[in-house]
Ligand SMILES: Cc1ncc(COP(=O)(O)O)c(C=O)c1O
């Protein structure tokens with residue numbers, strides 16, 4: 427079994443996380459169950475922060491809460507002294523409920539509504555990452571109305587294609603996000619922003635994609651942005667205080683993935699920025715980054731109970747679990763790959779290859795194809811690794827399946843941070859038919 431954080435096999439042959447036997451978790455909280463290794467999240471957060479500190483660079487490490495947002499999670503982020511990236515009114519509301527320091531919140535999104543921008547103003551958040559001309563005008567007029575000055579970053583698309591799944595490319599030119607860095611749009615946006623009475627431009631933002639394993643994309647992006655800042659110093663006498671290079675640092679889901687340590691990405695980015703700053707004689711900006719997946723991804727494990735199976739001779743054996751695309755849509759959406767073990771008998775020898783099927787009424791609801799496992803019986807516990815990012819946050823109620831709870835484990839203790847949804851929760855927004863149809 428691959429070693430993630432505090433995950434280990436105990437003397438009973440059970441998977442244990444944060445010093446807690448997963449069989450005890452199953453008994454106490456049921457399945458499916460999302461489990462987070464809090465120690466590993468802390469380690470990752472500190473890794474990013476200390477890299478900046480050790481290199482003497484002023485920085486903000488903002489957790490991209492789209493990866494997993496919940497009040498308990500945001501409170502953990504606050505404990506670790508990170509900033510926070512939110513991308514909707516709902517994520518902002520969660521942060522407010524968690525009493526997260528609002529001056530450390532950055533608000534993203536390519537179509538923020540008037541209500542969302544008003545919320546940002548009302549809570550006096552640290553910065554809005556402006557994505558387009560519509561938002562630039564809307565935010566300026568709302569700030570005038572509310573007599574508020576908002577700090578902003580301009581999100582630009584530097585035209586870089588990161589090597590990752592096509593659906594999660596965001597930094598390339600043909601993207602719905604941001605101002606184009608190469609065709610004059612970014613200059614136009616800067617001009618509008620600099621002439622706005624109630625917007626204060628801190629600098630530039632870009633995000634080149636997600637689940638990236640190489641530093642080259644980040645380095646190229648940093649190079650392009652610094653060059654642009656050098657041009658803007660001459661052209662507009664504008665000096666950026668902040669350079670935000672987004673998130674996207676890759677993690678290991680399977681053997682096919684070869685990520686660097688988070689610190690390595692950061693060190694290379696900083697080096698590139700420092701070189702550019704010296705070359706163009708700029709003031710060193712603060713460096714902001716927005717890791718999501720790399721902070722929580724491998725800290726999450728999902729526990730499922732095995733149920734029915736179907737063998738098609740000479741073809742394959744399907745083994746069904748009590749969850750699926752409703753709690754992890756990534757295999758169906760991105761063809762994402764995962765590894766898994768039987769958590770109740772990790773050391774048992776591998777006896778067969780099974781394909782793990784979800785329980786949704788959808789042939790594409792397959793969690794893992796061709797997984798080597800001991801012969802699974804009914805009610806074995808399957809632990810799927812690395813489900814901490816974009817698992818719960820993309821969970822849904824397809825087939826009206828309630829969303830599983832989330833438990834945090836640390837130092838031998840386990841506690842719920844999100845309760846299991848009930849059938850009552852599922853119908854709570856439904857209203858009865860009020861008009862009788864005459865036949
Ligand atoms: C603007 C922005 N910042 C940060 C992130 C976080 O990315 P990741 O979870 O890959 O670190 C994303 C998602 O890709 C994003 O769109």
Ligand SMILES: N[C@@H](CCCC[NH3+])C(=O)O
Pocket residue numbers: 492594636637756760815816
């Ligand atoms: N949700 C995606 C990543 C999208 C990142 C958001 N910009 C995933 O599961 O990998």
